[in-house]
Structures are given as C-alpha cells and as structure tokens.
Amino acid sequence: MLIKLIDVNKSFKDYKVLKNINLSINKGETLAIIGASGSGKSTLLKLMIGLERPSSGQVWIKNEDIAKLNEEELDKVRLNMGMVFQYSALFDSMTVADNVAFGLREHSSLTEAEIGHIVEEKLNTVGLKDFANYMPNELSGGMKKRVSLARAIAFEPEIILYDEPTSGLDPVMAGKIDKLIKYTQEKMHVTSVVVTHDMDSAYYIADRIAMIYEGEIIALEDAHAIKTSSDKRVQEFINGGRI
Ligand code: ADP
Ligand code: MG
Numbered sequence: 001m002l003i004k005l006i007d008v009n010k011s012f013k014d015y016k017v018l019k020n021i022n023l024s025i026n027k028g029e030t031l032a033i034i035g036a037s038g039s040g041k042s043t044l045l046k047l048m049i050g051l052e053r054p055s056s057g058q059v060w061i062k063n064e065d066i067a068k069l070n071e072e073e074l075d076k077v078r079l080n081m082g083m084v085f086q087y088s089a090l091f092d093s094m095t096v097a098d099n100v101a102f103g104l105r106e107h108s109s110l111t112e113a114e115i116g117h118i119v120e121e122k123l124n125t126v127g128l129k130d131f132a133n134y135m136p137n138e139l140s141g142g143m144k145k146r147v148s149l150a151r152a153i154a155f156e157p158e159i160i161l162y163d164e165p166t167s168g169l170d171p172v173m174a175g176k177i178d179k180l181i182k183y184t185q186e187k188m189h190v191t192s193v194v195v196t197h198d199m200d201s202a203y204y205i206a207d208r209i210a211m212i213y214e215g216e217i218i219a220l221e222d223a224h225a226i227k228t229s230s231d232k233r234v235q236e237f238i239n240g241g242r243i
Contacts, residue, residue, distance in 0.1 A: 001060075002027045002159060002191045003048060008057035010043055017043050019215045021057070027158075030185055030192040032206035032223070034199070034237060040215045041195040042086070045161045048193065049081050050074040061159070079107060082152025086163040088144040090136040090151075096123065097132040100150045108155075122150040126180060142173030149180055153188065160184060162194040166201050174201060181205050199238050211237060 003025040010018040017040045025031050033041050046052040047059055050066045058065045061077055069077065090099045100119045104110055110118070123129045126146040136144055145165055152160050162181065166174035178201050184190040185205075196202050202209050202223065209226045211219040211234050219226060219234045226234060 001025070002029075002062060003193070004058075004060040005047070006058040006060070008047065008054045008059060010040075010047065010052065011055045017215050018047075018054075021217060023210065023217065023220070025191060025193060027191055028185070028189055029207045030181070030194065030205050032202035032209045033193065033195045033212060034197065034202060034209060035212035036237065039212045041212055042163055044212065045083070045163055045193060045195055048159075049078060049083055049161055075107070079155055080158050082155065082157040082160040084145065084148045084152050084160065084162045084165050086167065088136075088141075088148045090144060090147055092136050094136075095132065096128065096134050096136070096139070096147050099136065099147055100154055103151065104154055118154055119150075122154050123147075125153065125183070126150045127176070140173075142169045142176065145169065145173075145177055146180065149177070149184075153184060153190075156188065157190065159191045159193075162192065162196075164195055164197065166196065166198050174198065178204050 001024050005021050005023045008018060008021040009016065021044065033044065035041050043052055047054055054067050059067045064077060066074060066077055097119050100122055101115050104115045104118060120129065123132055126149050128143060128146055128150065131139065131143065165177050169177065181192060181194065182205055185192060194205060206223045209221060209223050210217050213233050219229055219231055221229065226238065229235060
C-alpha cells in the first residue's frame with residue numbers, strides 16, 4: 001500500500017466537500033477518479049500531496065501520515081511525488097527547459113550538467129526534445145501538458161497525481177498523454193492517481209476506477225467492472241456524461 005486515506009473529511013467553512021473517504025492505492029497501481037464537476041476530485045488529489053489538509057482523518061503516503069507533517073517535512077515527502085495540474089501551472093517567464101529544471105535546482109544538490117542531462121532525457125521521453133528553449137506561450141495545450149509531465153517525472157517519483165490531464169485536448173493529443181501515463185507505469189513503475197472526465201482514458205490507463213458523488217466515494221471497482229455497476233449515478237455518469 002502506497003497511499004491510504006482513512007476516514008478523511010474536508011470542509012471549507014461549513015461546506016463539507018469530502019465525506020468519510022477511505023481509499024487505499026497499491027504500489028504500481030493506477031487509480032482513476034471520476035465524478036461530476038464540483039464533486040471534490042481536485043480537493044482529494046490536493047489532500048494526497050498536502051496542498052490541502054483534511055479537517056479530520058489520516059492521509060498516509062508510504063509510512064507517514066502527511067496530515068500531521070509541517071511544511072518542511074511535507075517537502076521531503078513531495079520529492080517522491082509529482083503532480084500534473086489541470087492548467088499545467090508552468091512558469092510563463094521561463095523556458096521549457098528551465099520549467100523542467102526548476103524543482104531539481106531548488107530541491108537537489110545536482111550540478112547544472114547533471115540537471116541539463118535529466119532535462120534533456122525527460123523532454124525526450126515526452127517527445128519535446130526540440131522545444132527546450134521555447135517559452136510556454138509558444139506551445140499548444142497538449143505540449144504544455146507534456147512539459148508539465150516532464151517536470152513531474154524529473155525526480156523519478158514513485159507517485160504521480162494527475163488532475164484532468166486530457167481535458168481540453170483533441171483526441172489524438174489526449175491519446176498521446178494517455179500513452180505517456182502508461183509509459184510511466186510500465187517503464188518507471190509509477191503509482192498514479194488520475195482525475196478524469198474521460199471514460200475512454202480511464203478504461204485505458206486505470207486498474208481501478210473510483211467515482212465520487214457529492215464528496216463521497218460511491219463506487220470503487222476494477223476498471224471494466226464499473227461498466228456493469230448497478231448504481232444509477234454511476235451509469236448516468238459513465239454513459240451520459242462528459243461534463
Ligand atoms: P472537482 O475537482 O470535482 O470539480 P473540487 O475539489 O475542485 O471539485 O471542489 C469541490 C467543491 O469544493 C466545490 O464546490 C468547490 O467550490 C469547493 N472548493 C474547492 N476548493 C475550495 C476552497 N479552497 N475554498 C472553498 N471552497 C472550495
Ligand atoms: Mg477539479
């Protein structure tokens with residue numbers, strides 16, 4: 001078990017966003033999280049990397065309950081985790097290469113030559129080796145996502161969290177991102193949690209799929225088993241709804 005949430009609740013003021021979340025993710029597994037907009041998916045991901053703290057409950061990453069850690073301790077745990085944010089979150093004033101190098105410069109004692117080598121390798125992995133000196137605003141949405149992924153894998157993390165990595169992309173680019181996610185599983189043995197609205201993507205990349213409905217996990221099944229779920233809310237989402 002690499003990630004384990006126990007009785008997690010999260011409220012913003014009086015509003016309960018997540019209710020009694022219990023969830024375990026095994027080493028090497030890819031879990032997709034589906035659910036309507038506003039159901040609490042992004043908040044759940046943020047809890048897993050300590051960008052939000054639970055109002056109650058435990059958030060275990062390997063052998064630490066990160067809900068109890070201070071910022072400095074959290075930073076150490078985060079070195080083992082990458083996150084691909086929904087809006088890529090690149091620094092617009094830095095080149096692609098500097099964006100990928102940023103964390104390594106901040107949080108490692110590697111030399112510039114070593115960092116340069118890693119950046120080149122990771123950009124190559126995501127198919128952007130010729131774009132090292134571009135600025136983010138010169139790239140398409142899909143390319144930005146791939147830079148974001150290159151940055152996430154720079155530390156060779158054990159865990160990567162993705163918030164809607166294929167949303168807003170055309171099907172071909174979405175497919176490329178899915179293939180890269182698969183590559184990180186198969187070649188880098190990364191454990192992943194992927195929030196997505198895209199069921200084709202979920203079936204392709206995930207071992208299991210969890211559905212959140214109004215802050216609760218209402219289904220958690222093997223990826224293809226969820227197709228035959230008897231829960232009406234699940235059926236409505238997976239058949240009706242790209243949201
Ligand atoms: P999803 O990613 O499934 O669309 P979110 O986790 O972003 O959902 O948000 C779930 C609910 O929590 C929404 O109603 C949202 O407005 C609310 N929410 C999220 N973050 C905050 C915050 N920092 N402060 C107040 N409310 C928030
Ligand atoms: Mg979200």
